[in-house]
Amino acid sequence: MDIQCVSVLPRVCEVLAASGSSLPDDTSLEKLLDWFTATTNTGVSLLESAPCLLDFISNVAFSSTSGPGILSFTLKLTGLIAASEDGFKALEECSVLKLIFDPHHWKEAGLWEDPCLRIGWIQGLRKMLQHSKALRLFVQADLIEPLLQLQTDSSLFVSSAANQLLAHVLLLYQSLSSAGCNGANKRDLEHSGVSEQTIISCSGIITNVSEYLKKSLVLKESSHPPQSQQILKLLTLLLVQLRPPLQEQLLLTVIDSLEELVTKRWSLPLMDVILAANSSLQDDCVSKQQIVRLLSIMLYMKKPADVIQVAAAFLRSRQHDPTHAAYAAGVLLLPLDIATGISLLKTNSTGVDLRILMTEQLKSKSCISMICVCLTNIPQITVMAPDCLPCPQRLIVAAVLTFLRLCRGDSSSSSTACVEVSRFVTGSSKVQKCAMEALSELSKSPEAEALLADVFKLLTEYLNSPDSDPTVLQKSYKALINWIGVCRDFSSITDQLREGLMQAVRKRACDIRWEARDSTVEFLGHLAEVCPIGEEREPLKTLLGSCSFTIPLLKEALQDPESYVRASSIATLAQTLTFSWQQGAALTQEQEEIVTQLQEILSQDSEGFARRAVVKFFTAWFSSCPSPTSCSLLMQSVPSVLSQGVADLDWEVKLHTLELAELLLDKTFPERLPLHPYAVISNQPHTCHAGENESDLLCSLNSLVDQGVVPALLCGLVDCDRPVALKACQLLIKLRDTVSSLLVNAADPRVSCMLPGQSWVQEMRGNKDAHTQGAPHVGSESRDEAAEETPCTDGDAVCVSVCEVLRTLDLDKKLSVLMQSSDHIYNSPLSLLQDILTASTAASNPNSDPGQEVIVDCY
């Protein structure tokens, strides 16, 4: 703990104990606690380093005049301190522990009503209950009773935390008692502080919990549903976390109640309990059979909406039970079977009754949510073993396709069920989205390729329709990409289909909604990624012609009024052109025009997204070119991209620019690249390369200056955005270490560069003050030695010698400063403590204007 903090802490404690109402903001106490927790985690004893905390806790506990916020904090702090046995002992000695965790104490003070206090009580106990002494206190003070009452608290936060605490108590008991059983050696046990007495006295908890669960789960007319739901959540938690035999012991006490609930008041949390029990119980357990039976009862329920939920929950939980899994899959496919008229299921595989009831249910509005559950769970069905599947996956794909047609109002089937269902699902984007997701997933099915043409046709219909919701369009594109990605044989795609798709894409590229245009442009990018142009298998050519189709669309999108679309089109252009760059193909006239256009965007676009994309375009171009230096247009563009990019207003444009500079740097000094990701990188500066002579280095350095890399890095170094300056600093260190042999000579004016801006003058002056020796050489372009004292400025520009700058700038110091978070001062514990003191002074100052409240808001 920082000495300064330790010295301030007593005053802070006084202030907190006296009045907690005048805190700087509502996070102060949590943050204070965070600091205490972090300190404890480093192994420091809180009480040893800050004994004032003990007084603070006593003050608050005995006076009980503090507000619920401070009390809650105090309870948590007490728990934190009592988590160590020493802390526990100290707190017990000043007899504060029992008092502070006694709910009656707080009830009498009228504070228990506040959920904030109850949360503090729970979390405090949770922190404290790490050792047997704490558990003994918990038992002796009979805290299990209030804890059980909190299980169904009116506050969701309290009841949920109470559930967790109860599970924790049982787990602690379990681990202590198993230490008791396995320890064998009594001395070992005593050594670990667990006496037999403790275990016996604690076993009462189990009885309490069992009785509580049994009582709470009895079906009563008056029982409040949300409360019993909370108990079911608790039971699931306990079944998942506890081990045998405790697990089964609890289950046995409630199994009859569960059976009654299963038959009379079904709910999803109840299903969770049964599933948790089924997967966590050993096969030889007494209650296992009963649980399996309950599971069957639930799965074979006749209420369509419920049984679908059960089937979905069952499949999601991945139980190893092929018979039930096959049935559950059948239930989930039933609505599709009925709605589409495609026989996915063998007759009567789910029972005639269910089919009749389901058919009826599909004639009502509630069919939407039921169908959505079916569709979203199709991925669970497709991963099932083929022998469990009720039908070949090909049929499921066909059914989803038919269903998607139904959603567009196109019901070719005359079955009454189809007509009824289509009344509700036509135009419902919720259902369409679910079905599209399912279709995407189904691309993975083994016989997918046979249906490619059908999928193509349907998706084109969706893309073509101006009624399709933008979110549905986005999912249609995703499905298309997934299907194209997995298919190898595109022979089924006729010219007509291809033309249809191209038309639809063209239409959506000038949709009135920017969301649709953006998804279209993004789709073209993804398409280029799944099947690059010119590759031998050339599916893209088959599908969408070639660049002659894509590029004009994208060029148009560069002018889009929405900056998101402009940015996407730039990114897509890069994705589309990557393959030809990789091949080293000569640039076309069109591509040259694009480069000019992109440079215009970089200098003129008012939105950051587009400018960021431009810089990334050049980065992609540079990195995919096998020999970038031989591409003259690229090399011509780079200096202007670097100079414009680094002077941009958007921090991400600047950062991306430095990434481009890094590529150039690595290209110039390739051997400096780490050879292996796990290679040990020496901390020592790289002094000299074998066979490398000074003139080569100078030459390389000069080229970096000419390309604009060095000016960009130097500009970046003084940038006001920390991530930018940090990146620049790291790259400059890299450069400095590479050319270190050049820096030995005091003044090497052979490489110099111009820097814009006043900031550099200051940076230099600052460094000059810091470095009495070896002041940097900052001179005019003519390298006039006489002008050394003051940097020569040409307007705003400054000329500097690169070697001198690299030698004299204390980059390592700068790096350590830049590595710090920008809020490190504000976020330090000391700052927090001072803020608390300041806030309390301000509040207690009678002269302060009462009307001038400190209101933290965002204008």
Added chain:
Amino acid sequence: MPEIKVTPLGAGQDVGRSCILVSIGGKNIMLDCGMHMGYNDDRRFPDFSYITQNGRLTDFLDCVIISHFHLDHCGALPYMSEMVGYDGPIYMTHPTKAICPILLEDFRKITVDKKGETNFFTSQMIKDCMKKVIPLNLHQTVQVDDELEIKAYYAGHVLGAAMVHIKVGSESVVYTGDYNMTPDRHLGAAWIDKCRPDILISESTYATTIRDSKRCRERDFLKKVHESIERGGKVLIPVFALGRAQELCILLETFWERMNLKAPIYFSTGLTEKANHYYKLFITWTNQKIRKTFVQRNMFEFKHIKAFDRSYADNPGPMVVFATPGMLHAGQSLQIFKKWAGNEKNMLDVKMQVEYMSFSAHADAKGIMQLIRMAEPRNMLLVHGEAAKMEFLKGKIEQEFSIDCYMPANGETTSVITNPSVPVDMSLNLLKREMALGGPLPDPKKPRAMHGTLIMKENSLKLVSSEQALKELGLNEHQLRFTCRVQLQDPHSDSDTLHRIYTHLKSLLKDYTIQHLPDGTVMVESIVIKVSSSAEDANSKVLLLSWSYQDEDLGSYLSSLLKKGLPT
């Protein structure tokens, strides 16, 4: 009983972040999805695991509605939709949809600047999230699905801020978001229909304040800025790019004009243009005065306010600079701050001479009461305020309006039982018949009972006469009669027994029509009584009683009466 449930996950007795769950008519709606600016970890976002434990959010929630672009109302949206996973509809007004990403980007920058940030979203996620947003127009009813509809109302506060009326069947809730009831220099005052919602969920930031006239506050602000400028100092005002900044810009611009001041005012580079762009785009959302003068002079093109450049901070002499939080944190204003921090003459809205001044536009106690009068809710629920202040306002509201007022803490659920009124059409015939009976003319203010047959057909309810119902449904009318046998010992002939019954009933039931008919029956109202002797025992008589369902009570009474036997 149908009920509406409201559970705040945030903004329940606090002003940290707004996120309120509403269950109404089987639909689940999330109102706002805000971020708490005070934390660097997951605590800044609402804990969505409370909504569903293992199901997908999309399955549970029917829609998300965002009231305005402030991050404590929308900051967790990309996290929820792209990282936790929510695929359903998100609604916000057009200006909010346009401006939201700017603020989210600005905040994303701050998080990159800080270290130890966890779980933060990318630019792509912000975009993907925005693509799920369905824009709302004011006063336009949007059908989320067959049953759920929402309608946005003007809320003032910031450009694009809206209140929403959420309706399922006859149940409804209004959520105000942040609002103000007094117009300011660039925005109008909030307004809503008299929509009589079951619950009005209102913010209560200034629950106990009856604010001194805003002019005082403005005068104070101008005085302080002016004093600093006169001393030759520099003023740094941290603001969001959009929102109150425009209000302050207009204020300063007019003041500069009036006082003929020369000191330059700067706004962070690029942002003035952006702000102006949005104000021009959404001019209909500003107040009347601005809309009127827009043609002659654009109020958002300022004469004295110029774009700021880094190097200006070095300029000697007084100046005023507006800076955004993104800037304030690590960017330009941090540098400005460092530069100016040494000089006491400089005023900064942080510690050389730090002044916290509130210009946030929230409704004060008076405004909240005014809104209640406007909307006439059946219940009131307060959020986005401090517990103690809420408690005070709650008392006031319950006293003045005699309605229940709730203020759930985060995680607590308030349930309000609703008595939905079900609208029913009534047939003209039935109305005419009622009129013919001489009742008063129908009056919407005087409820009265009507009798008829209720038909539910194609999602509408209709009250018609039973004859019309039969006709419309193509049904035949059947008469339902109850019969019962009563055994009697009576040593007389059948006809004598019948007569004895007649006289007995005649003496008991004075007010009823009792007839002895020639066909050998006695009739009491619609009840028919016949007598027959048993074949074995002539003294033993069997009485047959038969009555229609209208006379069920009388029929049962007679049968029990006759079971007791006849007077000797």
